[in-house]
Amino acid sequence: MGAYGMWGLVPLFWPLLRPAGAVEILAHRMAWSLVAVGLALLVVRRWGWIPELLRQPRKLGLITVAAAVITVNWGVYIWSVNSGHVVEASLGYFINPLVTIALGVLLLKERLRRAQWVAVGTGLAAVVVLAVGAGRPPWISLCLAFSFAAYGLVKKKVNLGGLESLAAETAVQFLPALGFLLWLASQGRSTFETSGAGHAALLAATGVVTAVPLVFFGAAAIRVPLSTLGLLQYLAPVFQFLLGVAYFHEAMPPERWAGFALVWLALTILTWDALRTARRTRAEMAALRSPASDRATVAAPAADQVAAPAAAPREAFPEQATAEPFPAQAQTQARTQAQTQPPAQTQAPAQTQPPAQTQTQAQTQA
Numbered sequence: 473m474g475a476y477g478m479w480g481l482v483p484l485f486w487p488l489l490r491p492a493g494a495v496e497i498l499a500h501r502m503a504w505s506l507v508a509v510g511l512a513l514l515v516v517r518r519w520g521w522i523p524e525l526l527r528q529p530r531k532l533g534l535i536t537v538a539a540a541v542i543t544v545n546w547g548v549y550i551w552s553v554n555s556g557h558v559v560e561a562s563l564g565y566f567i568n569p570l571v572t573i574a575l576g577v578l579l580l581k582e583r584l585r586r587a588q589w590v591a592v593g594t595g596l597a598a599v600v601v602l603a604v605g606a607g608r609p610p611w612i613s614l615c616l617a618f619s620f621a622a623y624g625l626v627k628k629k630v631n632l633g634g635l636e637s638l639a640a641e642t643a644v645q646f647l648p649a650l651g652f653l654l655w656l657a658s659q660g661r662s663t664f665e666t667s668g669a670g671h672a673a674l675l676a677a678t679g680v681v682t683a684v685p686l687v688f689f690g691a692a693a694i695r696v697p698l699s700t701l702g703l704l705q706y707l708a709p710v711f712q713f714l715l716g717v718a719y720f721h722e723a724m725p726p727e728r729w730a731g732f733a734l735v736w737l738a739l740t741i742l743t744w745d746a747l748r749t750a751r752r753t754r755a756e757m758a759a760l761r762s763p764a765s766d767r768a769t770v771a772a773p774a775a776d777q778v779a780a781p782a783a784a785p786r787e788a789f790p791e792q793a794t795a796e797p798f799p800a801q802a803q804t805q806a807r808t809q810a811q812t813q814p815p816a817q818t819q820a821p822a823q824t825q826p827p828a829q830t831q832t833q834a835q836t837q838a
Contacts, residue, residue: 545615575621598738635686
């Protein structure tokens, strides 16, 4: 909750950086984020991934793409908040899961369940309602949603930890950001030198504001079940929406309420379907493993006679109690295990297998 809470309250921070413009704030965020992440890596002493990454040109190319996409996302978000569009920015992160599903269908040829199709269709209807009501498409929301969904897709292929990935991305961003800031200073337009020490400290703090929520998220991802993380992700846009309406006093005409209601309905359908599928998957896994467990119990005396090793205790894999395996992969593992069990009279107790590593799309959300 700490990570999503900070991401949800970050709209309160960007207005403090005025009179700096959105592009100057973005450049400072890119530069100071590398400093903050570098210090974090220095504390945890995680440098071994760097030589391996440098030997993989394809991954370096994907890191560059991810850095470019998240730069667009950060820039649009900062501009939208400081221009009085907090509610529309929050909509972008509400519809992000729906856009992610759509990209999975279009680019990865994934097949959707009926409930997912209904959710995506309802989300599309919400965008149409909002566009008709405002007289224009909600381009801020769409830009944030598509850029962040594309960013997540690229990060999935890079397969680096959240802190390491952010370090690599900000390393790509650093030189262009530094060059822009030096040019801005040479033109006498930089607020870093002219607006006082307090303002300069706030600009430098953009790196901390970027890195700290990600560290919190990384810590939670190995302790909190994936289904819980999936529900908590909606806290950030909820906080942003409430700030836009209650704190920044942005207008909410009836057509905007109608559009948001459709989005929330789509997310409710999507969440219900995900929880139902997760329960069904766990039930199928339990049913597949039950016969194997019975055979292992019967075979235990014979196994003792031949001095077979004891099954690993559940405590040997503490993540078993916190991280849920990816459903399709887990089903395949369970079926394979059940089908390849040796005969009861020679089988040793089945060893507990640690779960597959779950994806931790550390949204480096704005």
